Amino acid sequence: MEFEYELTEKDYINFNIFHFGNSKAVKRSLLVQRIIGPLFFIVFGYLYYQIETVSLPLLILVIIALSAVWIILYPMRFKGYITRNTKRMIEEGNNALILGKHHVTMNKNGFTDKTSRSQTSLQWKNAVSFQEDKDNLYLYHSPSYAYIIPKDKVGNVEEVKKFIQTNLPASI
Incomplete structure (x- = not known):
């Protein structure tokens, strides 16, 4: 995906x-x-x-x-x-690592986030938690840092949520 x-x-x-x-x-x-x-x-x-x-x-x-x-x-x-x-x-400072265009790839191995300046990956087994509010989905890769996925900018939010939840470890 x-x-x-x-x-x-x-x-x-x-x-x-x-x-x-x-x-x-x-x-x-x-x-x-x-x-x-x-x-x-x-x-x-x-x-x-x-x-x-x-x-x-x-x-x-x-x-x-x-x-x-x-x-x-x-x-x-x-x-x-x-x-x-x-x-x-x-x-x-320069916030190109955080703000701006993000290209996300999710597969059975993990989550990859690519911006104009960086590329980060997270294996599902290393995710800390998955949370959401009314505007965003948050895939935490440490206790205080998360990938931010704006709900209004993603096609099918329920499909993305289901994909993430299906691939996360049962302990999360």
Whole structure:
């Protein structure tokens, strides 16, 4: 099976958002960061209460409101952070290895991705995982790197998915 597609900046940004959103380490870090904000508000509120004569119920209400806003909005801020940093990384250098035209060949032996500057191959037995979101298929060849296959740029997505899943080891 062979197909070609153009990998865009948007596709690469979507991969990074997907990857960081599904990484156990990043999820744990995000949880800790979501907790640190409200803890800061509580400590600051307590110190402020000790120094100033302020209504305790009002202070508690303000802390709860700030904490709720922090907990709700922080993931959106984190997604924006990933998007900005990915764009900066793309702007820093030559991205012909990632972005641009990709020619993919899949057969019983593995997956080969050819660009204007490189050719990489992956034997099915060495694949780490296969995942997807609404826009892309991701064939991971290491815990943090994947071949990105945009669904809207591949002819028959179900056929490609089935071919990959059929050839991957049963442990994936």
